[in-house]
Amino acid sequence: xxxxxxxxxxVVIWRISDRRPGHDAQSKxxxxxxxxxxxxxxxxxxxxxxxxxxxxxxxxxxxxxxxxPDPDLIIAAGHGTHLSMLCARHAxxxxxIVLMKPSxxxxxxxxxxxxxxxxxxxxxxxxxxxxxxxxxxxxxxxxAARGLVMIGGESKHYSWDNTSLTAxxxxxxxxxxxxxxxxxxxxxxxxSRRSMHKLASDNVQYIPFNQAPAAWLHDAxxxxxxxxxxxxxxxxxYEAITSGASVGVFNVPIKNPGxxxxxxxxxxxxxxxxxxxxxxxxxxxxxxxxxxxEAARCAQLLLNRLCLPKHNSTRRDLPCN
Numbered sequence: 001x002x003x004x005x006x007x008x009x010x011v012v013i014w015r016i017s018d019r020r021p022g023h024d025a026q027s028k029x030x031x032x033x034x035x036x037x038x039x040x041x042x043x044x045x046x047x048x049x050x051x052x053x054x055x056x057x058x059x060x061x062x063x064x065x066x067x068x069p070d071p072d073l074i075i076a077a078g079h080g081t082h083l084s085m086l087c088a089r090h091a092x093x094x095x096x097i098v099l100m101k102p103s104x105x106x107x108x109x110x111x112x113x114x115x116x117x118x119x120x121x122x123x124x125x126x127x128x129x130x131x132x133x134x135x136x137x138x139x140x141x142x143x144a145a146r147g148l149v150m151i152g153g154e155s156k157h158y159s160w161d162n163t164s165l166t167a168x169x170x171x172x173x174x175x176x177x178x179x180x181x182x183x184x185x186x187x188x189x190x191x192s193r194r195s196m197h198k199l200a201s202d203n204v205q206y207i208p209f210n211q212a213p214a215a216w217l218h219d220a221x222x223x224x225x226x227x228x229x230x231x232x233x234x235x236x237x238y239e240a241i242t243s244g245a246s247v248g249v250f251n252v253p254i255k256n257p258g259x260x261x262x263x264x265x266x267x268x269x270x271x272x273x274x275x276x277x278x279x280x281x282x283x284x285x286x287x288x289x290x291x292x293x294e295a296a297r298c299a300q301l302l303l304n305r306l307c308l309p310k311h312n313s314t315r316r317d318l319p320c321n
Contacts, residue, residue: 011040012069014094016076016084018047021186022132022235023078026099029133030113031075033299043068045088047076053083062091070094073302077132079103095306099133111305113298117263131238131263133295138244139222147178148224150240151196151250152233153187157260159253165230166195168250168276172228173204181220182206185233221245226285228276234260237273241292246285247273 013034015027031042045064048056056062062084065071071094074085082104085096095110101118102109106126114120116128149169154160173180180203182196188209196206207216221227227240231252240247249268254261267273272288279285 010038011072012094013040013042013073013075014065014068014071014088015042015044016047016074016081016088017044018076018078018080020078020080023076023081023100025135025235025239026077026133027075029135029295030097030099030298030302032135033133033295034073034302036296037299037303041069043071045084047078047081047084048087050083053087057083057087057090060091062088064088065092073097073306075099085109097302111302115263117259117266119259127298127301129294129298130292131241131294132235133298134235134239134242135218135295136221136239136242138242138291138293141222142225142244143223144225145178146224147172147175147180147226147228148220148240148245149173149180149182149228150185150233150236151182151188151192151230152185152236152252153189153192155187155232155255157254157256157258158232159255160189160192160232161253162189162192162195165192165250165252166199169196169199169228171280172248172276173199175226178203178226180204181224183212183217183220184209185236186210187232231264232260234263237264237267238292238294241267241272241288242294244287244291246287248276248279248285249273250276 013031015031017024034040065088070092074088074094075097076085077099082102086108089096097111098109099113101114101120102112106112106123110125112126113129113133114126115131120126120128184193193208200206221239221243224245227245228248228250229236229240230250237249268275274283274285
């Protein structure tokens with residue numbers, strides 16, 4: 001449990017997690033943004049298995065929250081959380097707020113924050129977002145002498161060319177007067193990890209994701225004036241843009257053109273990010289204008305749209321405006 005706000009919190013939030021880092025980053029980003037706007041109390045709960053969620057729905061129980069105050073908001077990301085969210089609402093009321101395009105009909109949820117590249121359609125309870133929400137914040141500490149490189153790996157949308165990627169990274173690392181950090185992700189292949197180790201030098205430090213302290217990446221994004229990300233890592237790209245850094249993307253071979261590559265192309269066209277080949281041709285990196293902070297925008301919209309009562313002895317459900 002994480003408590004945020006006054007002793008008598010105005011909003012009780014149950015954040016349901018499938019323990020996947022990418023999904024947790026989205027739900028944590030929205031919860032943190034809400035708690036920056038109003039007093040709240042947050043409880044982190046594990047998602048049930050499908051069979052357990054169905055059983056608990058039928059008996060109108062949600063054991064994970066048995067000893068907790070009734071929720072005002074039930075927030076989660078990831079298909080594995082959907083049934084647990086609906087079970088929690090069925091048993092204890094509150095509003096179910098889903099992030100990403102749900103595998104179940106969107107009409108089952110009170111509010112859906114869905115990236116526009118997922119083509120969510122139009123409905124009263126659907127809000128399109130510019131990318132996935134995240135925990136990154138606009139920073140006032142960006143340092144032109146600090147740089148960050150973040151790489152992903154092969155996915156269903158992108159292939160992987162370690163030789164080409166390493167060559168691109170080497171060129172970027174030659175930028176004068178910048179102290180660089182490099183990090184990776186769970187998708188990064190071993191061959192690329194070995195290549196990154198070899199790039200370490202007096203002004204380059206490689207920190208694998210599984211060896212980094214919990215808050216390391218957040219702090220690095222708050223300080224790096226320049227950030228480079230491999231094109232496949234769209235969530236990392238949005239985190240970097242949100243920090244206010246100047247963001248470049250390394251070219252990665254596209255395997256299946258579709259929503260992800262189209263989203264990256266739109267960011268390039270909108271000049272939120274700069275492609276490596278354009279940078280190499282002389283185009284300077286520059287921060288996104290206006291700044292991007294989708295978690296804060298969605299949190300404000302949520303509070304404006306939902307009527308959130310003060311907690312007292314009488315519990316009532318929350319009407320939508």
